Amino acid sequence: MKIKYYIYILLACYLATLLRLLIDDNLIISLVGSFFFGFIIRKRLNDLSKKILLTGFFSCFTSFTGFVFLLYEILHQGEWIKFIIFFNLIIITNLFIMICGFWISRKIT
Template sequence: MSIKNFIYVLLACYAATFLRLLIDNNLIISIVGSFLFGLIISKNLNSVTKKILLTGFFSCFTSFSGFIYFLYEILNQGNWIKFIIFLNLIITINLFTMLFGVWISSKFT
C-alpha cells in the first residue's frame, strides 16, 4: 500500500472516530455500521477503496471494544441472564442488519 493510501486510511479512521463520538450510542453505531458494512462488501469496489472503508472507517466506527465494554458492564452487575440475552441479541441483530445491507445493495446494482 502506498503512503497516499495509508493517509486515506488514517483520515477514514479519524472521520469514523469523530462520528462515533458524536453518536455516542453503541447499539445505534453497531446497527448502522453493520448495515453500511453490508452495503460496501457487496459493491464492486477496487481493493484499495475497500481497504480504506472496511479497515479504516468501519474498524474505528464499529469498534469491538465498545461492544465488549457494554457487555462487561452488564457482567460487572452480576446479571448473567441479561448478559446472555444482550450478547445473542446484539450479534443476531448485527448479522441480519449486515445481510439486509447486502440485500439492499444488490437491489440497486
C-alpha cells in the same frame, strides 16, 4: 501499498472516530455500521476503496470495544442471564442488519 494510501486509511479512521464520539450511542452505531458494512461488501469497489471504507472507516466507527464494554458492565453487575441475552441478541441483530445491507446493495446494483 504506497504511503499515501495509508494516509487515506488513517484519515478514514480519524473521521470515523470523530463521528462515533458525536453520535455516542453504541446500539445505533452498531446497527448503522453493520448495515453499511454489508452494503459496501456487495459493491464492486476497487481494493483500495474497500480497505479505506471497511478497514479504515467502519472498523473504527463500529469499534468492537464499545460492544465489549457494554457486555462487561452487564456482567460486572452480576446479571448473567441479561448478559447471555444481550450477547446473543447483539450478534444476531447485527448479522441480520449486515445481511440486509448486502441484500439491498445487491438489489440496487
